[in-house]
Amino acid sequence: MTATAPAPRFRWWHGAAILVAANAVSFWPAGVLGDAAFYTSFRLPPYAPPDWLLAPLWLVLNITSLVALARVANLDRPDGAAWRRGLVLVSEGVGWLLFAVFTTFFFWLHSPVLAAADTVAGLLVAGVSVAAASRLDRPAAGLIGLRLLWLLLASAVAASVALHNIDPFLSAAPAPGVEALQ
Incomplete structure (x- = not known):
């Protein structure tokens, strides 16, 4: 009798479904309802990346995030690590939600303030994911x-x-005392 490994709980098509769903939700406000030139219409800081870099970079980051998610979801670890695994799975789910709604805030609602809040929240969630995953799967x-x-x-x-x-959506002028970028 041969021992067989348990079937993975997270398969490639789970990742593909997440990628397609998140990008479909993300595409609608930007590609159909939004203003694609909205990003370049702002006064940007000198360290801002060019707009053409954003889509391919996010594709790579989404794929690497899904690989990480699959690795953690398919871990067979002792029960002591279950809470950490759950924390990674929940924080990655929140990260995907934030990714999906960013374009609604930025390109459809035209709110750089809400988009900034979404981005900083994504940073915090990614920090939680990295911290929790580091003890499970480097x-x-x-x-x-x-x-x-x-x-x-x-x-x-x-x-x-x-x-x-x-911020056209919130009708907010630049922050008081903040100089416009040149």
Whole structure:
């Protein structure tokens, strides 16, 4: 009699479904209802990435995040690690929700303030995921860490855009005492 490994709980098509669903939700406000040139219409900080880089970079980060999610979801660890595994799964779920609704805030509602809040929340959630995953599966933590590094830059850009530009949705002027970027 041969022992067989248990079937993985998270399969490739689970990742594909998450990727398609999140990008479909994300695409609707930006690609159908939104203003694709909205990002470039702002006064951006000098360290802001070019707009053409964002979609391919997020595709790579989404794929690496799904690989990390699959690694953690399929772990067979002692019960003592179950809470940490659950924390990674929940925080990654929240991260996917934040990713999906970002374009609603930014491109459809035209709110750099709400988009900045979403981005910073994504940074915090990624930090929780990396911390929890690091004790379970270091490669998974490293894969999520790529998104964390990107969100450090993205949060700085988003905060700068929110501070230095008018928010049409919230009808907020640039923050008092903050100079416009040149």
